[in-house]
Amino acid sequence: MTQVQKLFSKNLKKLRIRKDLTQEELAEKLNISVRYVQRLEGRDCPNVKINTIAVLSKILNAKLVEFFED
Numbered sequence: 001m002t003q004v005q006k007l008f009s010k011n012l013k014k015l016r017i018r019k020d021l022t023q024e025e026l027a028e029k030l031n032i033s034v035r036y037v038q039r040l041e042g043r044d045c046p047n048v049k050i051n052t053i054a055v056l057s058k059i060l061n062a063k064l065v066e067f068f069e070d
Contacts, residue, residue, distance in 0.1 A: 007067070007069070008045060009041050011069065012040055012067060013041040015056075015067070016041075018060075019060050023037045023038060026059065
């Protein structure tokens with residue numbers, strides 16, 4: 001996993017928790033499986049489409065840059 005993917009995973013989890021959402025609630029809002037949310041936040045984070053990140057940004061009320069800050 002690349003450094004960018006590691007940052008994304010870590011920050012996604014942090015932003016989700018800040019918004020007080022469970023993985024299940026986030027998955028429902030995104031219309032994706034809980035397993036995919038787990039992968040996004042885990043050690044096997046896949047490459048994520050920019051459109052998915054944009055939707056996450058809206059749901060989590062976060063700036064795009066927040067997903068990639070160290």
